[in-house]
Amino acid sequence: MVGEFGEVYVMDWGVDAVAGTPAFRAPEVRLDERSDVYGLDAVLQFVLPASAPPALAAITARAMSASPAGRYPDIPSLLTHIERPIRP
DSSP states (O other), X not given: OBOTTSOBOOOXXXXXXXXXXXXXXXXXXXXXXXXXXXXXXXXXXXXXXXXXXXXXXXXXXXXXXXXXXXXXXXXXXXXXXXXXXXXX
């Protein structure tokens, strides 16, 4: 979805409390902010080139941890870590 000012929103609607496309869905049943972290990172990994910096690959691995406790607690935390390795 494209917003009024050209910003892009990634949308994946779930049905009956099952959130979205299976390949982009967190493995747990209970959905919360950590499930959103998993889903966003699934999209990031989909577009990330194989030549991505190792630090970025480590961040994406953590964000898609099978255990919710192993992931970033929320999207702002994930974004903070993504910005660190790419700042000049």
